[in-house]
Amino acid sequence: MRFFLQILLISIAANVFAQKSDRPNIIYIMSDDHALQAISAYGHPVSDIAPTPNIDRIAKEGIKFDQSFVTNSLCGPSRATMLTGKYSHKNGFKTNSDQFDAGQQTWISILQKQGYTTGVIGKWHLKSTPQGFDHWNILNDQGEYFNPDFISGEDTTYVEGYTTDLITDYSLEWMEEQKNADKPFALLIHHKAPHRNWMPPIRYANEFDNVEFPVPDNYFDDYEGRQAAAEQEMNIYKDAQEGHDLKMSVAVGSDEWRKDIWPHLFNRLTDVQKEAWYKAYREKNDKMNAANMNDKEMALWKYQRYLQDYCATVKAVDENVGRVLDYLEENGLAENTIIVYTSDQGFYLGEHGWFDKRFMYEESFKTPLVMRYPKEIKAGKTTQAMVQNIDYGPTFLDYAGVEVPKDMQGTSLREIAKKGKTPKDWRKSVYYHYYEYPGFHKVKRQYGVRTDDYKLIHFYNNIDTYEFYDLKKDPSEMNNLIDDPKYQDKIEELRVELARLMKEADEPPYEEWKDTDYRKQARKRKMREKKLREQQLKKQQLQNK
Structure with missing residues (x-):
C-alpha cells in the first residue's frame, strides 16, 4: 500500500512538473511610442546611429514581424485591444477619454483562471483598476520619468529613481519570486518611455550630443492634397513645446526654461537630480541661444534636439530589456519563456515634420514586434505576414494550450512564428479606426484599409475626404491619388474590401457613429x-x- 502511494505521489508530481514545463512562461514587454525606425533590427538610418542591441537579441534569437500594425494608434485604446483581442468598438475603449472595463474578458484573466500566476508592472493608463492579475504595481496615469508614484492595491508609493529602471527592478523582483513555483507565469512589463516629453536618464542625457541624425526627406512637407495632414498640430518645429518637450532655455547663461513647462516636469526632481539635469543641458542650450539661427535652421535644430532626447530615452529602455534577457538566461528560464517586445503603436521621428502618432500613415500605423521562444521558434526568422495587436491575446492563449474564445477577433501567430511563413489563408488586408477628434493634436477621425500595395483612408466627422496611396511607388505617402483616373478600379476594389472588413469586425453602420x-x-x-x-x-x- 505504501509503495502504491509513493508511486501515485511521484506520478502526480511528474504531471504537475510536466504541465508547468509544457506551458511556457510569458513576458510581454511593451514600451510607449517606440518607433519602429528606432529599433536597429529594422535597419532604419536613425537606428544606425542609436542602436538597440538588446531588443535586437530578441529578433536575432527569434522572429521579427516586418508588417505589424495596430488597430487604433493611441495609447489607451491600443492597450485595451492588446488585452482583449478585440477592436476598439468591441472592447469599449475608443479614446483616451474612455474608461476601460477591466472586468471584461482578457487573455491575462483567462490564463489566471487556467493556473498561471499573472502580473503587470509599469504603465496601465486605462482609468480602471487592473483585474485578472495576481500582482499589479502600476504608474499613476501616464507616470513620470523621475521619482514616480506606484500604485499597488490601496497603496500609492513615491519611489526615487528613474522610472524605466524602477519598472525593471520590480519586474525582476517579481520573477525571482516565481522562478521556483509550480505554476507558469505571465508578466506584462509596461514602460512609460519613450513617451513625450522624452526625458532620458541623467547618464544618457548627453549621449547623442555630437551626432547628426538624418533628416527625413519630407520633414518640410507642405501637405498638398491632404487636408487632414495640413490641419494637425503635431509639428516638431511649430507645435513641440520649447520648454516641456525640447528643454530650451531663454538665454545664454540662463537655466530658466522657455514657455510651456508643465509643472510635473521638474517638480518631481530632487535638488541633486535637478542640478545634474541643468548641467547636462546648459552648454548645448548656450550654443543654441548664441547661434542666432533663422527659421529653417531653428526647425532643423529642434529636430536634432528631439531625436537626441528620444533616442537617449530609448537607450535606457533597451538597456533594461537586456537586464530581463540576462536574468532569464542566468536563471535557466530562457528556454521555456516566450518573450515579446513591442510598442503600443508607432511614432513619427520627423516624417512629415511630425512627432506623435494617430494617423493611419505608415510610421504610426506600424509597430515593432519581435518574439523569442527557443523551444519552438528557430532563430533569425523574419515574416511579412500582416499582423495586428488583436492577434496577441489569441497567440498567448494558443501557446498556453488554452482554447481561444470565439469573440476574440484576432488570430494566433503561433504557426507563423514556428514556420516563418505566411499561411495561404492568412489575411490579405488590415483595418484601422481612429476616433479621438476633437482632441490633442487635432488629428481627424479616420478609418481605412491597407493591403500589401495600397492604402485607402476616409477622414470624417468635421471633414469628408478620402486618400489613396500606391505604397510601392510612394512609401512616404506624399501623393494622394484618390482622383487619379488610372487608379479608380483599384480604389473601388479597396472600398469593397473596406466594407468587408468593417462587417467582419462587426463595426456599426457609419451613420450611427460618424457624428458622435x-x-x-x-x-x-x-x-x-x-x-x-x-x-x-x-x-x-x-x-x-
Missing part, C-alpha cells in the same frame, strides 16, 4: 460617476450615524 461627440460622452460619463460616488458617500455617512 466622444468628448461629450466622456464628460457625461464622468458626471454620472461623480454623482454615483456622492450618493455612495451620503449612504455611508448615514450608515455611520
Whole structure:
C-alpha cells in the first residue's frame, strides 16, 4: 500500500512538473511610442546611429514581424485591444477619454483562471483598476520619468529613481519570486518611455550630443492634397513645446526654461537630480541661444534636439530589456519563456515634420514586434505576414494550450512564428479606426484599409475626404491619388474590401457613429460617476450615524 502511494505521489508530481514545463512562461514587454525606425533590427538610418542591441537579441534569437500594425494608434485604446483581442468598438475603449472595463474578458484573466500566476508592472493608463492579475504595481496615469508614484492595491508609493529602471527592478523582483513555483507565469512589463516629453536618464542625457541624425526627406512637407495632414498640430518645429518637450532655455547663461513647462516636469526632481539635469543641458542650450539661427535652421535644430532626447530615452529602455534577457538566461528560464517586445503603436521621428502618432500613415500605423521562444521558434526568422495587436491575446492563449474564445477577433501567430511563413489563408488586408477628434493634436477621425500595395483612408466627422496611396511607388505617402483616373478600379476594389472588413469586425453602420461627440460622452460619463460616488458617500455617512 505504501509503495502504491509513493508511486501515485511521484506520478502526480511528474504531471504537475510536466504541465508547468509544457506551458511556457510569458513576458510581454511593451514600451510607449517606440518607433519602429528606432529599433536597429529594422535597419532604419536613425537606428544606425542609436542602436538597440538588446531588443535586437530578441529578433536575432527569434522572429521579427516586418508588417505589424495596430488597430487604433493611441495609447489607451491600443492597450485595451492588446488585452482583449478585440477592436476598439468591441472592447469599449475608443479614446483616451474612455474608461476601460477591466472586468471584461482578457487573455491575462483567462490564463489566471487556467493556473498561471499573472502580473503587470509599469504603465496601465486605462482609468480602471487592473483585474485578472495576481500582482499589479502600476504608474499613476501616464507616470513620470523621475521619482514616480506606484500604485499597488490601496497603496500609492513615491519611489526615487528613474522610472524605466524602477519598472525593471520590480519586474525582476517579481520573477525571482516565481522562478521556483509550480505554476507558469505571465508578466506584462509596461514602460512609460519613450513617451513625450522624452526625458532620458541623467547618464544618457548627453549621449547623442555630437551626432547628426538624418533628416527625413519630407520633414518640410507642405501637405498638398491632404487636408487632414495640413490641419494637425503635431509639428516638431511649430507645435513641440520649447520648454516641456525640447528643454530650451531663454538665454545664454540662463537655466530658466522657455514657455510651456508643465509643472510635473521638474517638480518631481530632487535638488541633486535637478542640478545634474541643468548641467547636462546648459552648454548645448548656450550654443543654441548664441547661434542666432533663422527659421529653417531653428526647425532643423529642434529636430536634432528631439531625436537626441528620444533616442537617449530609448537607450535606457533597451538597456533594461537586456537586464530581463540576462536574468532569464542566468536563471535557466530562457528556454521555456516566450518573450515579446513591442510598442503600443508607432511614432513619427520627423516624417512629415511630425512627432506623435494617430494617423493611419505608415510610421504610426506600424509597430515593432519581435518574439523569442527557443523551444519552438528557430532563430533569425523574419515574416511579412500582416499582423495586428488583436492577434496577441489569441497567440498567448494558443501557446498556453488554452482554447481561444470565439469573440476574440484576432488570430494566433503561433504557426507563423514556428514556420516563418505566411499561411495561404492568412489575411490579405488590415483595418484601422481612429476616433479621438476633437482632441490633442487635432488629428481627424479616420478609418481605412491597407493591403500589401495600397492604402485607402476616409477622414470624417468635421471633414469628408478620402486618400489613396500606391505604397510601392510612394512609401512616404506624399501623393494622394484618390482622383487619379488610372487608379479608380483599384480604389473601388479597396472600398469593397473596406466594407468587408468593417462587417467582419462587426463595426456599426457609419451613420450611427460618424457624428458622435466622444468628448461629450466622456464628460457625461464622468458626471454620472461623480454623482454615483456622492450618493455612495451620503449612504455611508448615514450608515455611520
